[in-house]
Amino acid sequence: MMTDDKVPQPEAGGAAPERVPPGQKVTEGFPVLHYGEIPYYNDMGKWSLRLFGLVDEELTLSYKQFLALPRREFRNDIHCVTTWSKLDNVWEGVAVATLMERIKLKPEAQYVMLHAEHGWSTNLPLADFLRDTTFLGIRHNGVLLSPEHGYPVRAVVPHLYFWKSAKWLRGIEFMEKDKPGFWERNGYHMYGDPWAEERYDFD
Helix, strand or coil: CEECCCCCCCCCCCCCHHHCCCCCEECCCCCCEECCCCCCCCCHHHCEEEEEECECCCEEEEHHHHHCCCCEEEEEEEECCCCEEEEEEEEEEEEHHHHHCCCCECCCCCEEEEEEHHHCEEEEEHHHHCCCCCEEEEEECCEECCHHHCCCCEEECCCCCHHHCCCCEEEEEEECCCCCCHHHHCCECCCCCHHHCCCECCC
């Protein structure tokens, strides 16, 4: 994973220890971490979000259709595998439960692959994707997501390391069996629990 030269150094804060996983330091900034190019969108008519795989009928939402979905506020702490944590985030987004009302899963669906621009992907168990804390975010702390942070839509799965919160989301695939995404194929842990320090797996 590469960082740009704008990433602030984590700072020790006065956060309650029970909110900060082992090996993490609190930052007041919002570090930008990515690998490769950042996608920029000049024509949102070309953006869509596809829900596919083990579903009775595929669903593809245009940007206009996605923005028409009910949205609400979410509050959470986030923890990056590179050891920074950012507390008290306020997001606006679409709850996964709202999205799931529009599709019907097949019984064998047990895992999810999040597909992003440029072929980036990351996996997680369906049960984690369906948590009421998981959502698709469009605003962070009152501001529309910047391209660096995942505009127009990023998944947010706050109970796992933040690489699981895929930026530039374009597809959600429902699968029977688990398989590694881009990050997991390149040495990151298959699950990524920050409280268990499941950062990397090079075996």
